[in-house]
Amino acid sequence: MDNYYIKTNRTFTSIRKYGWIFTVLVALGGLWQPKLGLLVIFIMAGLTITSFFSGRYWCGNFCPHGSLFDRIAMPLSLNKKIPKFLRSKPMIIGFFIFFMFNFSRKVMRVLNFWGSYDFWDKLGLVFVTTYLMVLIVGGLFAMLINPRTWCQFCPMGTIQKLAHKLGSKIGISKKTEKKVTIESLAKCHSCGKCSRVCPFQLTPYLEFGDNNQFHNINCIKCATCVENCPANILSLKTEEEARQLIKKVSTKGYENRQKIKARIVDIKDLTKDVKEFTFSFINPEKVDYKPGQFILIKIQDKPKAYRAYSISSYNEDGSKLSVIIKRVERGYGTNIIFNKFRVGDILDLEGPMGDELVVDNSHEKILFVANGIGITPFIGLTKEVLTSNPNLKELKLLDGQRYEDEFLYREYFEALEKKDSRFQYIPLVSRDKNSTLRKGYVTHVLEYLDLEGYRVYMCGSKNMILDSYNILLKKGIKEEDIFYESEERIEIKKAQ
Numbered sequence: 324m325d326n327y328y329i330k331t332n333r334t335f336t337s338i339r340k341y342g343w344i345f346t347v348l349v350a351l352g353g354l355w356q357p358k359l360g361l362l363v364i365f366i367m368a369g370l371t372i373t374s375f376f377s378g379r380y381w382c383g384n385f386c387p388h389g390s391l392f393d394r395i396a397m398p399l400s401l402n403k404k405i406p407k408f409l410r411s412k413p414m415i416i417g418f419f420i421f422f423m424f425n426f427s428r429k430v431m432r433v434l435n436f437w438g439s440y441d442f443w444d445k446l447g448l449v450f451v452t453t454y455l456m457v458l459i460v461g462g463l464f465a466m467l468i469n470p471r472t473w474c475q476f477c478p479m480g481t482i483q484k485l486a487h488k489l490g491s492k493i494g495i496s497k498k499t500e501k502k503v504t505i506e507s508l509a510k511c512h513s514c515g516k517c518s519r520v521c522p523f524q525l526t527p528y529l530e531f532g533d534n535n536q537f538h539n540i541n542c543i544k545c546a547t548c549v550e551n552c553p554a555n556i557l558s559l560k561t562e563e564e565a566r567q568l569i570k571k572v573s574t575k576g577y578e579n580r581q582k583i584k585a586r587i588v589d590i591k592d593l594t595k596d597v598k599e600f601t602f603s604f605i606n607p608e609k610v611d612y613k614p615g616q617f618i619l620i621k622i623q624d625k626p627k628a629y630r631a632y633s634i635s636s637y638n639e640d641g642s643k644l645s646v647i648i649k650r651v652e653r654g655y656g657t658n659i660i661f662n663k664f665r666v667g668d669i670l671d672l673e674g675p676m677g678d679e680l681v682v683d684n685s686h687e688k689i690l691f692v693a694n695g696i697g698i699t700p701f702i703g704l705t706k707e708v709l710t711s712n713p714n715l716k717e718l719k720l721l722d723g724q725r726y727e728d729e730f731l732y733r734e735y736f737e738a739l740e741k742k743d744s745r746f747q748y749i750p751l752v753s754r755d756k757n758s759t760l761r762k763g764y765v766t767h768v769l770e771y772l773d774l775e776g777y778r779v780y781m782c783g784s785k786n787m788i789l790d791s792y793n794i795l796l797k798k799g800i801k802e803e804d805i806f807y808e809s810e811e812r813i814e815i816k817k818a819q
């Protein structure tokens with residue numbers, strides 16, 4: 324499980340970014356000014372009250388120690404799997420009793436000094452030392468295991484869970500609690516990224532229940548999974564909002580998703596870190612997919628995880644397909660695929676999936692824009708559009724790579740260009756000074772192309788798609804004529 328868990332930004336608000344200053348102020352400053360510790364009473368009151376309405380929301384959004392772990396400790400953390408026993412019931416209950424016993428004993432002792440001149444200092448110091456203990460112990464756990472290890476058995480988390488249970492029983496949280504919600508299970512890539520970035524190492528993608536919601540009481544509603552889901556299908560919603568969402572979501576392109584057994588019949592090296600894998604279907608023997616769709620390849624069983632790959636080429640009778648995979652440095656899945664997958668292996672696939680790059684064949688002018696490994700769907704799509712679109716007048720393909728030796732299927736595209744005058748292939752390099760090809764990014768070419776009447780399909784990096792999208796809008800292309808797909812989460816707010 325090396326490099327399974329991913330370090331990623333979890334501090335999306337100012338409170339989450341800078342809340343740790345409060346921890347340091349109280350835990351260290353309190354040693355000189357013990358009354359600072361009394362501020363913790365407000366924290367305890369705040370977390371108890373919010374948990375009635377929204378479970379452990381406090382832990383993910385307001386907790387100053389949480390901010391310290393996520394902001395300051397994470398870069399230094401070994402980021403390993405949290406041992407099971409630290410999240411087990413005996414540990415949580417045992418530590419809660421131990422902590423509460425000691426804490427109340429200290430408070431009771433101080434209460435004997437009620438009315439004395441330094442009573443408030445003494446009481447404040449109880450909170451200061453507790454805060455300091457959490458900073459030291461929690462900080463060590465954060466660095467040696469995982470940033471949020473302490474939170475697995477934190478007594479304040481346990482208080483929140485108890486208050487939340489009570490809140491649910493009396494019906495308070497039903498309307499107010501926002502839970503992680505998936506818009507459609509059919510659209511999930513089962514990639515496990517939501518789990519790999521989750522501070523609590525929870526597995527939302529394996530546990531969605533009623534109303535497509537994640538009901539795990541330990542979820543701290545931090546939205547890290549929402550921000551990182553490549554399919555962009557997660558959000559935090561109340562029960563009612565989730566019901567409304569399910570009603571309005573379209574699953575076009577995902578209706579044919581099925582489990583497939585397939586054999587690897589060929590593996591070809593295309594460049595030093597890119598391979599083409601060809602599968603022949605075993606069960607079912609034929610699959611009905613469209614060019615532009617993608618397929619999921621299972622990389623492991625525990626926890627179940629797949630990776631999504633665009634269908635790059637296929638045979639007409641639906642019995643075979645190929646995908647082109649680029650090995651990602653430190654990539655978890657691609658290293659399994661490159662190191663373990665061999666010709667003859669039988670694999671589990673799921674699909675076909677996706678609608679964004681399924682081309683509408685009634686258009687006269689079509690533009691494909693790709694960068695990096697985003698070229699793969701256009702290998703099959705170019706052939707499809709040239710052979711099956713009776714109205715086609717012009718098809719342009721912009722293919723941006725960093726270096727000349729990174730182009731995939733360049734001769735194939737050049738041959739198609741020579742054969743069919745409707746097709747124009749525009750390769751360009753961004754970093755290769757020795758190349759004779761055009762230099763720059765696809766966005767530079769987009770700026771001067773005459774794109775009136777074009778329908779545009781894009782695939783590649785998030786930045787390329789966002790920049791191109793804005794250029795296309797400026798050039799007068801309508802939103803409904805722009806389609807895109809990326810391995811990264813992209814959110815473009817479309818005009819209503």
Ligand SMILES: Cc1cc2nc3c(=O)[nH]c(=O)nc-3n(C[C@H](O)[C@H](O)[C@H](O)COP(=O)(O)OP(=O)(O)OC[C@H]3O[C@@H](n4cnc5c(N)ncnc54)[C@H](O)[C@@H]3O)c2cc1C
Pocket residue numbers: 326327328329330512553554617630631632633634646647648649650651652653654655656657658696699700808809810811
């Ligand atoms: C619809 C769709 C179609 C796709 N089509 C293709 C295709 O045709 N060909 C193709 O090659 N890919 C394609 N992808 C991407 C593919 O699904 C995988 O995401 C890709 O192969 C990387 O998988 P991985 O598990 O090796 O990388 P991951 O391990 O998921 O790594 C992803 C990124 O996170 C970084 N990272 C990993 N671990 C850590 C860590 N511990 N700490 C910090 N950073 C870390 C990596 O450096 C990398 O930049 C597609 C994706 C989608 C959504």
Ligand code: SF4
Pocket residue numbers: 505510511512513514515516517518528551552553554555556557
């Ligand atoms: S991150 Fe991956 S597994 Fe999780 S919900 Fe999104 S697509 Fe599904």
Ligand code: SF4
Pocket residue numbers: 383503517520521522523524525527537541542543544545546547548549
């Ligand atoms: S499941 Fe999502 S919202 Fe809940 S704790 Fe994990 S990353 Fe945060």
